[in-house]
Amino acid sequence: MDGTGPEAGSLARTEPQEAVLASRWVAFCRGVRETPLIPPLILSFSFIGFGALTKETGLSLLHTLFMSVFIFALPGQVVLVDEMARGASLLTAALAVTATAVRLLPMTVALLPIIRDRRDPKWLEFAATCFIAVTVWVEAMRRTPHQPRPDRTAYTLGIVALLVISSSMGAVIGFLLAASLPKTFAAALLFLTPMYFLLSMITSSRGKGEILPIVAGLALGPILHLAVPQWDLVLTGIIGGTLSFLVARLLQAKRRA
Amino acid sequence: MISSAGTFLFIFVAGVLATAVWRLLGLFLSSGLSEESAFLEWVKAVSTTLVAGLVARTVIFPPGALADIHLSIRVGAFALGVAVYFLSRRHLGLGILSAVSALILAQYTLG
DSSP states (O other), rough: OOOHHHHHHHHHHHOOOHHHHHHHHHHHHHHHHTSSSSSHHHHHHHHHHHHHHHHHHTHHHHHHHHHHHHHHOHHHHHHHHHHHHHOHHHHHHHHHHHHHHHTTTHHHHHHHHHHTTTTTTTHHHHHHTOOOOHHHHHHHHGGGGSSSSSGHHHHHHHHHHHHHHHHHHHHHHHHHHHOOOHHHHHHHHHHHHHHHHHHHHHHHOOSSTTTHHHHHHHHHHHHHHHTTTEEEEHHIIIIIIHHHHHHHHHHHHHOOO | OHHHHHHHHHHHIIIIHHHHHHHHHHHTTTTTTTTTOOHHHHHHHHHHHHHHHHHHHHHHHGGGGGGGGGGGHHHHHHHHHHHHHTTTTHHHHHHHHHHHHHHHHHHHHHH
């Protein structure tokens, strides 16, 4: 009885607390070690762009690190800095940031049932939840199903640790480089982020239905920015997202009919 | 910019809390919702559209040093990056690299 299903596993398990802690630590380290080089590399490069942006805006290195670790969601960070640079009010900035973070809700809802174990303490689940972001989500969704159920949350935190550290390092490098780089290279760093967002969204989209919101956002973003600069992103999301959701539903219904 | 402590508070409320709210709501809802629910599909469409909107806004109305690059170079490099991405069978790294290097090269030769 080596526990193929979750029930069999939990019946057999009565190890002492230290053994549980030790196996979590091992799983955490495996999560770090088994992460391929490419995702942290791309992430740290796109955080270089973020570091360059905070420097340009006049924020400090400590602000930059604080945002990179505790927000740990690049679109929200970029929007926040952009809003601060435009002198937005707290409410406007919070609404714009929160609108970019809505996407974390479905990711969290999708990932947690996969990594959760009944014996996980609440704080462990809470810690993993606080760092769910696109790259973590992609890596965890891909790799944790191959891990034993009790290891998954700790394994995910290993992925989180590696990605938080590499992106913070990227932000610091970008911040320090921005002052000394020729202007064209500073501009190129700022260009990394939108390219990374767009292409990784296309990469994780499945089928035509998931390309629609991307196209809608690209088209509506600049138009609504001219029309309603205060609420452009939120409105782009709600209008374009709802439209593409409805079109995707229509296409699905047609295919079934 | 306001004082440093004030800035931290601003970042904490408008950045950290505004982001964490959705993760924690997700933690709360994850026991009851199915991944296939229509509500989640809508939420996903809204968030994807929003990030795409941010991408287009950054390219067309850029912040900081990027504003010194001419619009045609920004849009051209962007389009080239997307084209290379698809031609290279969705190679993320190649797409990004070609867009960024096209921007730099075009700026030095044409800008």
